Amino acid sequence: MHELPAVEDIIRALDQESEEKHISSITEVNMIIGELSSYVGECVQLYFDILSAGHTCEGAKLNITHTRAKLKCSCCGLLFDHGRDFSCPSCKGEGKLVKGTGEEFVIASIRY
Numbered sequence: 001m002h003e004l005p006a007v008e009d010i011i012r013a014l015d016q017e018s019e020e021k022h023i024s025s026i027t028e029v030n031m032i033i034g035e036l037s038s039y040v041g042e043c044v045q046l047y048f049d050i051l052s053a054g055h056t057c058e059g060a061k062l063n064i065t066h067t068r069a070k071l072k073c074s075c076c077g078l079l080f081d082h083g084r085d086f087s088c089p090s091c092k093g094e095g096k097l098v099k100g101t102g103e104e105f106v107i108a109s110i111r112y
């Protein structure tokens with residue numbers, strides 16, 4: 001349910017972009033959603049389909065790329081993607097979450 005206001009923001013941003021660039025119809029929207037953002041791709045798609053009606057992004061294909069959080073090893077300092085667990089792929093040390101990573105909810109690019 002909490003995807004609703006987030007998708008409203010996305011559509012508002014797309015409307016603004018359309019106005020600035022005089023775009024009459026957006027055909028594709030590429031989004032990045034981090035694994036820790038708590039937004040579910042299917043819900044974003046659902047709300048997008050409903051809310052885009054009457055906007056320049058109506059009927060646009062929504063492509064969602066999910067990104068992983070980044071971890072930093074507390075032993076060797078290696079930076080790596082969060083996988084199945086928190087252990088460092090190099091030394092098996094404990095990885096610590098890098099703040100802000102994996103929380104993305106942004107438009108990467110659009111096609112029109």
Ligand SMILES: [Zn+2]
Nearest residue numbers: 073076088091
């Ligand atoms: Zn390590």
